[in-house]
Amino acid sequence: MRVVVKSLLGLSIICSTAWAEPAGTAATATATTTTPVTPAAIPKPGIIAAAAGASTSTQNPPQTPEDKKLTAEQIAKQKVSEDAKVRAMVKDQATRLQQLEKANLEALAQNQELQLKNDNLGVQVQVLQSERSAQMFIYGAATIAVGVLLGFLIASYIYTKRRRQW
Template sequence: MRVVASSLLGLSFICISAWAVETAPITTVAPAPQAMTTTTPQTLAANKPNLLPAAVAVNPNGLPQEVKPLTAEQLAKNKALQDAKVKALVKDQATRLQQLEKANLDALSQNQELQLKNDSLGVQVQVLQSERSAQMFLYGAATIAIGVLLGFLIASYVHTKRRRQW
């Protein structure tokens, strides 16, 4: 029994350790030959606004290669472009905010109108229900009155018929 228990315990440790190891898929990517391309400061600023290093060119091997640093004019232009983009975004967001506020006010006023309409319809339902119950009460009273009247007529007819027979 001890042998079986120890072998099961050892087997479970081996299985657990085998499952714990993750294997990464093996992929091989061959570098594609690239032509000599340069990136402009505008594309660098658009892609990475926090970094303003020197312009980078890519050699045929795909490795970055340093080019001359940006001048003060180029930095100022980049800063002006970024400021213009930010101002345009702020203006766009301000107009959207105004549109949302207007739509919100319209929705609130429509909500109040619908609540008032709902309240008035609720009152109308209550009035109709009370009228219906009053109508049923009158129908019941009329039925009882007709029943009593017919009872008296039938009783008097039967009573007079019996007197004649005696």
């Protein structure tokens, strides 16, 4: 129990530090509340790493004033490259979707086939059980018939034996 409590406390401490804001963002938040902010000073949000297919360690570094001075051609090239990446991702996702749909159809067909086999086996089990119960009924009837026949034979033997004695 102590180990569980210690591990939960350690996990909560680790999680709380992982989600804490860095000191730089807290300072900018207080600075923005006291001084007016120009639109150029607000950092632009980047593409979410999970949506872009990139790892979290490959985020774009903060832009410097030198990086902001891009020409129209450079901006157009960046947009074209980003569009190409998005198209490639969409195409990849489309092929994965087709593969998943194909696998799903195959699994459904196999599931239906297995259900039919299961139903057939269930019917076979019921037939075998009914045959077994019918066989037991026949054995019981034969046993009773043999018992009755033996009863008559023994009774007739005893009856004839008593008659001889009289």
